[in-house]
Amino acid sequence: MVLGCQSPPLGEVGWGLIILKLMRPYLLLTPGPLTTTESVKSAMMSDWCTWDKDYNEGVVEVIRKELVGIASSRPEEYTAVLMQGSGTFCVEATLGSTVRPDDHLLVAANGAYGKRMGVIAEYYGLNCHVMKFDETQAVDPAAIDAYLTEHKEATHVSVVHCETTTGVLNPLEEIAAVVKRHGKTLIVDAMSSFGGVPIDMAQLGIDFLISSANKCIQGVPGFGFIIARRSLLERCKGVARSLSLDIYDQWETMEKGHGKWRFTSPTHVVRAFMQALTELKEEGGVAARHARYCENHRVLVEGMRSLGYKTLLADEWQSPVITSFYYPSAAFDFQSFYQSLKAKGFVIYPGKISQADTFRIGNIGDVHPDDFRRLVEAVKEL
Numbered sequence: 119m120v121l122g123c124q125s126p127p128l129g130e131v132g133w134g135l136i137i138l139k140l141m142r143p144y145l146l147l148t149p150g151p152l153t154t155t156e157s158v159k160s161a162m163m164s165d166w167c168t169w170d171k172d173y174n175e176g177v178v179e180v181i182r183k184e185l186v187g188i189a190s191s192r193p194e195e196y197t198a199v200l201m202q203g204s205g206t207f208c209v210e211a212t213l214g215s216t217v218r219p220d221d222h223l224l225v226a227a228n229g230a231y232g233k234r235m236g237v238i239a240e241y242y243g244l245n246c247h248v249m250k251f252d253e254t255q256a257v258d259p260a261a262i263d264a265y266l267t268e269h270k271e272a273t274h275v276s277v278v279h280c281e282t283t284t285g286v287l288n289p290l291e292e293i294a295a296v297v298k299r300h301g302k303t304l305i306v307d308a309m310s311s312f313g314g315v316p317i318d319m320a321q322l323g324i325d326f327l328i329s330s331a332n333k334c335i336q337g338v339p340g341f342g343f344i345i346a347r348r349s350l351l352e353r354c355k356g357v358a359r360s361l362s363l364d365i366y367d368q369w370e371t372m373e374k375g376h377g378k379w380r381f382t383s384p385t386h387v388v389r390a391f392m393q394a395l396t397e398l399k400e401e402g403g404v405a406a407r408h409a410r411y412c413e414n415h416r417v418l419v420e421g422m423r424s425l426g427y428k429t430l431l432a433d434e435w436q437s438p439v440i441t442s443f444y445y446p447s448a449a450f451d452f453q454s455f456y457q458s459l460k461a462k463g464f465v466i467y468p469g470k471i472s473q474a475d476t477f478r479i480g481n482i483g484d485v486h487p488d489d490f491r492r493l494v495e496a497v498k499e500l
Contacts, residue, residue: 144463145485147493149282149310149440150333152483154394158337161393162386173385174377177392182372184395188313188404189327189345192320197351199344199369202362202384205309205330208342210238211363212305212326213276215354217244221273224249224265224302226257226293229283230470231307235276242359247272253284253471256435259292266300276305280315280437283470284430285478287315287437291322298323303350309333309342310439314411314482316404325350331387334407334439334482337394340387411438414481414490421494430476439482440467445475452477455500462496 146153166173182198190196201208213235217223223244225235228251239246249265251257257277266272275297279290290306297304305326308317312327314334319327327345331337344365351369358364362381371380401407415438419429422443430442445452452468455477459466469476479493 144460144465145489145493146483147464147466147480147485149467149478149480149482150330151339152332152336152480153485154336154338154390155397155484157397158390158393158484161390162338164386164389166385166389168379168383168385171376173388174375177389178372178377178379178383181388181392181395182377185343185345188398189317190320191318195320195347195349196345197348197369197373199346199351199365199372200341200379200383200388201343201365201368202341202379202381204339205307205328205333205342206234207363208328208330208344209235209307209309211358211360211365211368212328212344213238213244214242214360214363215358215365216303216305216326216350217242217274218357219243219245221245222269222271223247223274223276224262224269224272226262226275226277226288227251228255228257228286228288229253229278229281231281231283231309232257232278235278235307245271253281253473254286254431254435256286257288257293259289259296262293263296263300266296266302272300272302274303274305276307278307278309279317280308280311280439282310282440282478284442284476285437285440286431286435287311287439290317294322294324310482311437313398313404314407314439315437316408319345319347331391331394334411335391335394335398336483337391338387340384341391408438410486411481413487414438414485415441417487417490418479418481418493421490422497425494425498427497430471430474440478440480442469442471442476442478445477450475458500459493459496462499464493464496 185198186193186196223246225248227233236248303325308327308329312329325347330342332339354366427443467478
C-alpha cells in the first residue's frame with residue numbers, strides 16, 4: 119500500500135492473508151531461530167523501560183520464576199539468570215564463571231557444540247580434557263565413569279543434551295547418574311532440548327543448565343539463560359574471567375534489583391519470550407510439546423524414507439529436534455534442493471559433519487504434522 123493512496127477493497131480476510139505472508143514468508147525448519155507464532159512476533163511491538171517495575175517485575179521476574187518451574191520439581195533449590203547474546207554466550211559465561219583455576223573440567227563431545235565447549239575452555243586456560251565420541255553415536259556413560267574413576271582430580275563434567283550437529287539425543291539420565299555418583303558438578307548444554315524434551319534438574323542432579331530463547335520455548339533470538347543450583351551459584355562470586363559474562367554478578371544484580379539487568383536488556387525479545395512461555399503452558403507444557411515434536415519427526419522420517427532418503431542416525435539415538443538425512447546420490451545438489459524447497463515455502467539446514475554428505479530438517483517451532491506432510495509432498499515434486 120502506498121501512503122496517501124486509497125487501499126484496494128480487500129477486506130479484513132484479504133489484508134490478513136497479506137500480513138500473514140509478510141510475517142511468515144516460509145517455514146523455518148531449523149533448530150533455532152525457528153518459526154514463531156504471530157502472537158510472539160506481535161509481543162515485540164511495544165517499547166519497555168528497563169528501569170520500570172512493569173518490565174523488571176512484571177516480565178523479567180515472571181520469566182525467571184517460570185523457567186525454574188519448568189526445569190525442576192524442587193524450584194526452591196534453583197534460580198535463573200538471563201544473559202544477553204546467543205546460547206554460546208551463555209555456555210561461555212557458565213564455564214568461565216563456575217570452573218576455577220584449580221578445577222578440572224571433563225567435556226564429553228560428540229559434535230560441534232561439545233567441541234565448542236572445549237574451545238572455550240582452551241581460551242580461558244581451564245584445566246580441561248575433551249572426551250571425543252563419534253558424531254553419529256551417543257556419549258557413552260561408561261566411558262565417563264571410567265574417566266572419573268581414574269581421574270579423581272576432575273571437578274566438573276559438561277555435556278550437550280541434544281547435539282544438533284546430527285540430531286543425536288545423549289542419554290542424559292544415565293550420564294547424570296554417573297556424574298552424581300562421583301560427586302562432580304554437572305553442566306548441561308540443553309540449548310536445543312529444554313522446553314521440548316522433559317528434563318527435571320532436581321531429579322537428575324543437574325547443577326547448571328543452559329538454553330536459549332529461540333529454541334524449544336519458541337521465542338526469538340537475543341538472549342539465553344542459565345538455570346543454576348542456587349547453593350553452587352552463590353559460591354561463584356569472583357570466579358568469572360569476564361565482566362559482561364559473569365553469571366554470578368548478573369544473578370546478584372537481578373536478585374537485588376528485582377529483575378534489573380546489569381547492562382541494557384533486549385526488551386522486545388524478552389517480552390516475546392514471556393508470550394512464548396504463555397503459549398507453552400496453553401499447549402499443555404513440555405510433555406505436550408514433546409509429543410508434537412515427536413509426531414513431526416515421525417511424519418517427516420516416514421515420508422522421506424518412502425521417497426528413498428535415508429537417515430544418518432540409528433533410531434535409538436535420534437532426537438525429535440532435528441533430523442539428518444544422507445544425500446540421495448553423488449549427483450545431489452544441495453543448493454538447488456534448498457532453493458527449490460524455499461520457493462515452495464520451506465527453509466532447511468545444510469549438514470554439519472565431515473564424514474558424510476547430509477542435510478538437516480528441524481522439527482521444532484510453531485510447525486505441526488500437516489506442515490511436514492506438505493514438506494514431503496514438496497520434496498516428492500522436485
